[in-house]
Amino acid sequence: MEFAELIRTPRVDNVVLHRPFYPAVEGTLCLTGHHLILSSRQDNTEELWLLHSNIDAIDKRFVGPLGTIIIKCKDFRIIQLDIPGMEECLNIASSIEALSTLDSITLMYPFFYRPMFEVIEDGWHSFLPEQEFEFYSSATSEWRLSYVNKEFAVCPSYSPIVIVPKSIDDEALRKVATFRHGGRFPVLSYYHKKNGMVIMRSGQPLTGTNGRRCKEDEKLINATLRAGKRGYIIDTRSLTVAQQARAKGGGFEQEAHYPQWRRIHKSIERYHILQESLIKLVEACNDQTHNMDRWLSKLEASNWLTHIKEILTTACLAAQCIDREGASILIHGTEGTDSTLQVTSLAQIILEPRSRTIRGFEALIEREWLQAGHPFQQRCAQSAYCNSRQKWESPVFLLFLDCVWQILRQFPCSFEFNENFLIMLFEHAYASQFGTFLGNNESERCKLKLQQKTMSLWSWVNRPSELSKFTSPLFEANNLVIWPSVAPQSLHLWEGIFLRWNRSSKYLDEAYEEMVNIIEHNKELQAKVNILRRQLAELETEDGMQESP
Amino acid sequence: MEHIRTPKVENVRLVDRISSKKAALGTLYLTATHVIFVENAPDTRKETWILHSQISTIEKQATTATGCPLLIRCKNFQLLQLIVPQERDCHDVYISLIRLAKPVKYEELYCFSFNPKLDKEEREQGWMLIELSEEYKRMGLPDDYWQLSDVNRDYRVCDSYPTELFVPKSATAHIILGSSKFRSRRRFPALSYYYKDNHASICRSSQPLSGFSARCLEDEQMLQAIRKANPGSDFIYVVDTRPKLNAMANRAAGKGYENEDNYSNIKFQFIGIENIHVMRNSLQKMLEVCELKSPSMSDFLWGLENSGWLRHIKAIMDAGIFIAKAVSEEGASVLVHCSDGWDRTAQVCSVASLLLDPHYRTLKGFMVLIEKDWISFGHKFNHRYGNLDGDPKEISPIIDQFIECVWQLMEQFPCAFEFNERFLIHIQHHIYSCQFGNFLCNSQKERQELKIQERTYSLWAHLWKNRADYMNPLFRADHSQTRGILRLPTTPCNFMYKFWSGMYNRFEKGLQPRQSVTDYLMAVKEETQQLEEELEALEERLEKIQKVQLNHTKVKSKPSEPSKHSGFSTSDNSTANTPQDYSGNMKSFPSRSPSQGDEDSALILTQDNLKSSDPDLSANSDQESGVEDLSCRSPSGGDCVPSEDSAKDRDSDEAVFLTA
DSSP states (O other): OOHHHHOSOOEEEEEEEEOTTSOOEEEEEEEOSSEEEEEOOOTTSOOEEEEGGGEEEEEEEEETTEEEEEEEETTSOEEEEEEESHHHHHHHHHHHHHHTTOOOGGGSGGGTOOOSSOOSSOGGGTTOHHHHHHHHHTTOSSEEEEOTTTTSOSOTTSOSOEEEETTSOHHHHHHHHHHBGGGOOOEEEEEETTTTEEEEEOOOBOOTTTTOOOHHHHHHHHHTSOTTOOEEEEESSOHHHHHHHGGGTOOOOOTTTSTTEEEEEOOOOOHHHHHHHHHHHHHHHHOOSSOHHHHHHHHHHHOHHHHHHHHHHHHHHHHHHHHTSOOEEEEEOSSSSSHHHHHHHHHHHHHOGGGGSHHHHHHHHIIIIITTTOOHHHHTSSOTTOOSOOSSOOOHHHHHHHHHHHHHHHSTTSOSBOHHHHHHHHHHHHSOSSSTTOSSSHHHHHHTTHHHHSOOHHHHHTSHHHHHHHBOTTOOOOOSOOOOOOSGGGOOOOHHHHSTTTSOOHHHHHHHHHHHHHHHHHHHHHHHHHHHHHHHHHHHHHHHHHHOO | OTTOSOSEEEEEEEEOSSOTTOEEEEEEEEOSSEEEEEEOOTTTOOEEEEEGGGEEEEEEOOOBTTBEEEEEEETTSOEEEEEESSHHHHHHHHHHHHHHTSOSSGGGSGGGTBOOSOOHHHHHHHHHSSOHHHHHHHTTOSOSSEEEEOTTGGGSSOTTSOSOEEEETTOOHHHHHHHHHTBGGGOOOEEEEEETTTTEEEEEEOOBOOTTTOOOHHHHHHHHHHHHTOTTOSOEEEEEOSOHHHHHHHHTTTOOOOOTTTSTTEEEEEOOOOOHHHHHHHHHHHHHHHHOSSOOHHHHHHHHHHHOHHHHHHHHHHHHHHHHHHHHTSOOEEEEEOSSSSSHHHHHHHHHHHHHOGGGGSHHHHHHHHIIIIIITTOOHHHHTTOSSOOGGGOOOHHHHHHHHHHHHHHHOTTSOSBOHHHHHHHHHHHHHOOSSTTOSSSHHHHHHHTHHHHSOOHHHHHHHTGGGGBOTTOOTTSTTTSSOOOOOSSOOGGGOOOOHHHHTTTOGGGSOSSOHHHHHHHHHHHHHHHHHHHHHHHHHHHHHHHHHHTTOOOOOOOOOOOOOOTTOGGGSEEEOOOOOOOSSOOOOSSOOOOOOSGGGEEEOHHHHHHTTSTTTSTTOGGGGOBOSGGGSOTTOSSOOOOOTTOOOSGGGSOOTTTO
């Protein structure tokens, strides 16, 4: 298919662009296969380049011959284009609609994008499971890499290489896979070096109504416990939901069959409930008319912060089991691809200082989200403005990023990255020139040959020029476990994401700049003083030598 | 002393607010000025000191098997829950505190016994730090339009006004006197702020006694005079900060508001800020939300909304923004009043001044602002903040609201203020503490009669001495944000106004950010200054040596002392950071493994540590600021060594999630 077929009008002159906090810009609107471009053809005015895949919904309306298209983006921005001529306007609108809803992944921009920067390090090879395993293998010999999923035959949503208990062979893993939802047998998510406790994750056990059990599953899980130790199974569903799952063949671990384990149910919402929460929240943030009380009640009614609190609380509980109780844990919900990953990854932010560095956080996203099979393609297909409610969209990843932001806000000096890093990840998960977040799992990414055909986000981000934008000047390595507060007073609306387009950030940006200046100036002085000290020391030894010939 | 029925009760438990299962065992002492709780734990003997004047309410709850619970709520939002083993003791403590918290004479207040060991001269200098006459000079007064009036000499006209006031030149004593008779409590229109760039002014008064039809020629002339004092504008705004309905109701009592028909060239405007009773109830409701044991997100947001608190804050801000705009953009003068002109009027005039003039956003300028709009113009501190026993219906958090408005602005303009959040919190604390004389009484006149300046110390001098603690590291005098007017967005940004947990939950350290950017940056700046000095010294020495070497003279110099830069590692000030109760209601594990060592989860509370540098705020160290009365000596005996605020709480290191 040619994009030209979809572009009914490639160019319109005298289009006026309206954005909040910017003066209106008049210019020429161009449509290409992947971008909407507005150029004023004046040297000093910035052009607008918008990826079609960033467009969530459009509205059009007409006043006489003047058409207006309101474009609502997945990053929550809303822009308005005034287009002279009804026909042009209709053509542009239908072209945008078609181009922003392409159903073939291979037509997406990452397959066409040619980077203009020099690739220093190929991001596709930056975080290989083997390398990650090396971090653990120095500390423990109880775990091994398994290639049982090499052809994605055992579990289609796992990566080809997973970490499992050394004492469990691949044959047993195959059997366990048949007992777990989606073939997602328990694998290692995190190893707490301090006390050897672990976080494992999996899909729900397929116990069904007649209480099916699987000896290999029990053996695998017990194999992770040290002698005399006990563990916790954190089920991210309420007990009722977990019980209902049995009717559909799912279920939960019976304590009789797993006597060394204590099960805890925590309720984290899923799918459309989260999606509706996001829609309501963004609606409240965009509504400028209501008075003070309406704002708070709308914020409350969206339940967004309630979800944040639930997720963070569960992650803290998991971390507490590991670090304070000295107990290993297994986490799962139903599929083990959403709330499970929120909890395992946030627990690592709390427990593991490395995951609070830029590199470590990227590795965490690779391990716990991409390789762990979070279905990005499905979850991020639409954002807060989409009317057609499909079943699979859900801001699971955004909630995770929001939770990280909440912790960062409470521990501003313990993270190597700043808020912009999290915002950048949110943007690329929904619309990107890079292939990193395409597909739903490693198997799909393999079939799409993303490594050969697209550029990795990490190739771009990890260049010094980009990294400097995402590095927090406040960072001081903190080797401790950080326990965030989950009280409502401590949780805040993430303004950097949700009010980003509704308020001017000028003064806050200036404050950030001032902060950077203060710290930079200090570093420069430090360097200067060190040089002078050295010079002085040299001169003085020379002096001494001359004195005593 | 005669009010203390029992000076000491042993085996009292101080209950932890967050996890009620935890309680510290200790001894409770009552002194003439403080309630003191000293923990038994031998290694810490942590002390909690509460000034009697901070006590807002004392509640004796039903006796349980463990003892008799006593709940003490403080005006600085601290909450203390004690369990006294014997009912009788509890009753004695309760009765004593009820009396101690409500002194009947000014002489009973802490400031009359507080002695920071300064000599007479230092004390007098302290009172001279803030001079209002200097401030009016800074505004450019007197000038061709405004003059200092002595009409209120010896408080002859209005006993709640200061003696020195600026009025329009054309307002004769006759006009002022006439106008004062037509205004509630004779609070005639006087200058609050003068915007010398365009001669527009902010004036303040009380409501006119207009009733349904009364008028007063002199009052009309007074407003005329204010208009004439601003040649650039042919009208003035008259802003009534009350809701219209309240103002109308006042007419029936012979009070009311200006009739536009009677006054030439005024634009009359209502701005609905609610009265002191609504504000008191609103705060009460919000504090109930803050007190909830483990509220859900909905409980909290719903309760916050229901309290209406942020709506009231926004109303005050909106009024301030309106006036600042009228003055700076329209060049029009504004007369502001409410009923008596000492609550809402003070709030609104000071918010507008703060928006208009960068000077008020500096440390000293802010003290001047409070001195001018609040202290000198007779804001009734004694009644509003219940320093002496009085009518509880007079109590209302009026200046608290103003302080919060400033904080809300600081959040929007992080570089615009010379001072930081701690400065605001400490001022709030001392408005209630009665440790300094500044906020005593209801008017300047009363303060003079009490000879406050001779008998007490000034807070401003104390804050100024410790100003290093109150600096905003992001402030730069030459920054564009610092200069000129603070312009807020025109769209109704409700989301701009946020709950201030740093104030209302400030004693629950666990709810606050664990690392303070402000303190971190202050440490960096301090080090930068040291580096600059060292750099200069090094350069000098280097130059000397090079010169000497050039001359082939041999001079021996001592090797430089390598000064170590330990960085700003926040980690040496460790305060236990422990997990909260994350579990909700979970079954407990049959045999729990012992909790892990606590050393590595200890965490960094820079904020805490720096905070304790101001002794009068950390709840337990008021003793350091010196108390003459012997009964106030630290009950731990011997010298009053300030106990570490950050003292480790042994219990808290235990994982608590299983115990619920």
